Amino acid sequence: MKIKEQESLAQYTTFRIGGPAKFFCAVKSEDDVMEAVKFSREKKIPILIIGGGSNLLILDSGFNGLVIKNEIEGKRWDEENDGQTVAVTAGAGEDWEKLVEESVERGLYGLEGLSSIPGKVGASPIQNIGAYGMDVSRAIRSVRALDTSKMEFVDLSKDDCKFGYRDSLFKHEKGRYIVTAVTYELYKNGKVNIEYxxxxxxxxxxxNDSPALKDVRQAVIDIRKKKLPDWTTWGTAGSFFKNPVISADKFRELxxxxxxxxxxxxxxxxxxVSLGWILDKVCDVRGLIIGNVGTYEKQALIVVAKPGATAKEVIDFSNKLMHCVKDKTGIQIECEVEWAVA
Ligand SMILES: Cc1cc2nc3c(=O)[nH]c(=O)nc-3n(C[C@H](O)[C@H](O)[C@H](O)COP(=O)(O)OP(=O)(O)OC[C@H]3O[C@@H](n4cnc5c(N)ncnc54)[C@H](O)[C@@H]3O)c2cc1C
Structure with missing residues (x-):
């Protein structure tokens, strides 16, 4: 495993923003993960794990520690219950979209609603990715990770992961776990969910009132194409904020x-509540661009950045959005995108 110094991080994120990592390495096995963590301990520096960099904002000053890019590959499809269910275990560095595609090609239900989400398998449990009325936690059976507090690999059950809306144990115990593989439970004779x-x-x-599995995947891909910016041309990390969850009284007042x-x-x-709606109809910021940063013209929840944008511009712009929502509705919104600070 090679450890590089002063590696530019912008190239590893979909925002394409951010300074260099003091140290950087790519890990391809659990042994590599262990070695990388030991290196960081010797140097007494913090760690940042990167998958596809599609939910990360790297600061302009970079990351003053070790960035570990997870590239652990491999997929295993184990039939169970006379072939009625399949447990698929995928390495944390596998591409998420390819896993969903292959599961649908195999006729397996459970991940189809999560088509076209950028990123890697290892990040799927971190914020419990979700879309179109589905969260990945419904399909997750277990998560394998290095528990850096004990320096041993552990298999966490779904309950251990304490999943919530864009939330999990991994967000509350930041830096403790490095996910190396995830096992999902998929179904041969499932039912598609088109309630959204x-x-x-x-x-x-x-x-079409009874679409097939592959129709649902295609529909999600088509809808997302129309609604989301093309992240291969725009710098973005998708939804910048979480939709706020408020009391029923507060909702009635609004x-x-x-x-x-x-x-x-x-x-x-x-x-x-729909924060995209609030930003659009109450704050009137859909499509607003200040300097190199703005909100996407079709969805105000998505912050987009032009080439050359800085993290400072993104932060200043997102602060403006937060203040506007707070002033107009009293709601304190939270970032969905993670900031890498060290
Ligand atoms: C255009 C666009 C659309 C999007 N749409 C959606 C959507 O519909 N729903 C949704 O939920 N998200 C969406 N996202 C956000 C993003 O795709 C997901 O959060 C995705 O799971 C991030 O994966 P990643 O590998 O890129 O993670 P990264 O951005 O690399 O990392 C995200 C966080 O997870 C941590 N992490 C990553 N891998 C590991 C690991 N192996 N072990 C421990 N920690 C790890 C990182 O340290 C970081 O804190 C979208 C993003 C974009 C750009």
Whole structure:
């Protein structure tokens, strides 16, 4: 395993922003992960794990520690219950979209709604990726990781991972776990979920009320293509903020002022509100560009950056959005994108 110095990090993120890493290495096995962590301990420096860099903002000053790019590959498809379920175990460095594609090609249900999300398998449990009414935690059976507090590999069950909306144990115990593989449980004779409005509308328009698995994947790809910026040309990390979850009382108060505000009931009685709607209709910032940074013209929740943008510009711009939402609605919003600070 080669350790480089002063490696530029912008090339490893979809924002394409950020300074260099003091030290940088790519890991291809669990032995490499162990070696990399030992190196950081000897040098007494912090660690940052990078997958596809699609949910990360690297500061202009770079990362004053060791950046570990996870490139652990490999997939295993184990049939269970007379072939009714399949446990697929994928290395953390496998491409997420390729895993979803292959699962649908094999006729397996469970990941199709998460098509076209950039990034690697190892990051899927970190923020419990989700879209179109589905969270990956529903499909995750276990997560294998190096527990750096004990310097041993552990297999965490779904319950151990404490999944929530864009949330998990890994976000609360930052830096403790380095994910090396994830096992998902997929189904041969599953049922597609097209309850989410965009998907429902898509199939209603097509007059198809019982779409096949591959139709749902294609529909998600088509809808996302229309709604999201092309991250191969725009610098972006997708949704910059989480949709806020607020009390039912607060939601009623906002509904009085903004009757069209979309809200979705959570199992605990609170309401998840559409921040994209608030930024668009209340703050009026959809498509606003300041300098090199702005919100995407079709979806205000997505912060986009032109080539040459700096992390400082992104931070200043996102602070403006946070203040606007706080002033107009009283809601303190939280970033979904992770900032790498060291
Ligand atoms: C255009 C676009 C659309 C997007 N749409 C969605 C969407 O619909 N839904 C959604 O949920 N997200 C979405 N995202 C965000 C992003 O794709 C996901 O969060 C993805 O899982 C990030 O994967 P990554 O490998 O790029 O992670 P990175 O950005 O490299 O890392 C993200 C975080 O996870 C940590 N991490 C990464 N790998 C590991 C590991 N092996 N072990 C421990 N920690 C690790 C990193 O340290 C960092 O804190 C979108 C992003 C873009 C650019």
């Amino acid at each position: 409005k965009d998907l429902k509308d898509h199939f209603t328009k097509k007059g 509904k009085d002022r903004y009757p069209e505000l979309p809200g979705f009931a959570e199992p605990d009685g609170r309401i998840k």
